[in-house]
Amino acid sequence: MNMIDAHVHLQGADLAPGTLAEGDRLGVKLFVCCTVVGMGYYPKFEAVSKSNDDLYAVMRRHPERVAGYCYVNPRHGKAALEDFRRRIEDQRMIGLKLWVATLCDDPLVFPFIEQAITYNAPILIHAWRKTVGQLPYESTAEHVANLARRYPEARIIMAHMAGKVESAINLIEPYPNVYTDTSGSPIGGAEVSIAVNRLGAERVLFGSDLYGACLASNIGKVLGAGLSREQLDLVMGGNMERLLGGVSHGTSQTRGIVQ
Ligand SMILES: [Zn+2]
Known part of the structure; x- marks a missing residue:
């Protein structure tokens, strides 16, 4: 597989030490990466853009093994939008990453979503419902659902099953x-099974x-979810391959043509 x-x-x-070797051992051919970590929740534009430079350098060192989501802080408006455009069109990043600088359904985010739609690019959104310690602009499944309702053409990935699988899956x-x-x-085999049963594989x-997790145990929890061979193939790579295959890096496509 x-x-x-x-x-x-x-x-x-850079990638965490040993990532590619561990990928070789376990059968992970491609790592789709973003930056985020180490800049704080509300990073300045220069820090974000520098981190995207770092990611691009890693992509160039390992073009067969690493793809990149461009991280943006939507509060930076036009400068961030131009950074996003450049990363997708000139540097062949494949998607957009949103973290906790704004809620994902804040109007500040809309221009980025509209731009991502022109590329048919996946949008990876951190989402988490916490019992305590929710950050002020940390999106939950409700915010993701709001965004999806507004932009049915956007290809949205809600990370982490939003931390509470039962309610989050029903919302999306x-x-x-x-x-x-x-x-x-908090996501184990049982949660993977719930998501596949309710959403489809x-x-x-x-x-x-x-790097803040173990690759082998994360593969193991999907293997332990009791999926069929076909479902497993989709979850472990087929779906992402399909998403990546639809990404356009050009400027000329309109939303209608891309779709
Ligand atoms: Zn993450």
Whole structure:
């Protein structure tokens, strides 16, 4: 099986040590990465853009093994939008990453979503419902569902099953443009099974959340979910391969043509 890890973070300016060798050993052919870590929740534009430079350098060193989501802080407006455009069109990043600088359904985010739609690019959104310690702009499944309702053409990946699988899966179920990933320490085989049963295997993506997680145990929890061979192939790589195959890096496509 050729696995694709749809949710990976750089450690500093590089992959965590040993990532590619571990991928070789376990069968993960592609790591789809973003930055985020180490800049704080509300990073300045220069820090975000520098981190995207770091990611691009890693992509160039390992073009067959690493793909990149461009991280943006939507509060930076036009400068961030131009950074996003450049990363997709000139540097061939494949998607957009949103974290906790704004809620994902804030109007500040809309221009980024509209731009991502022109590329048919997946949008990986951190989402988490916490019992205590929710950050002020930390999106939950409700915010993801709001965004999906507004932009049915956007290809949205709700990370971590939003931390509370039962309620989160029910909230996104009506929106076929929303996928979820298997990363996150509260997500185990049972949660993967719930997501696949309610959403269909086509909407669940394997993700590890490296470097702050163990690749093998994250693969193990999907293997332990009791999926059929066909479902497993979709979750472990087939779905992400399909999403990546639809990404356009040009400027000329309109939304209508891309769709
Ligand atoms: Zn993450």
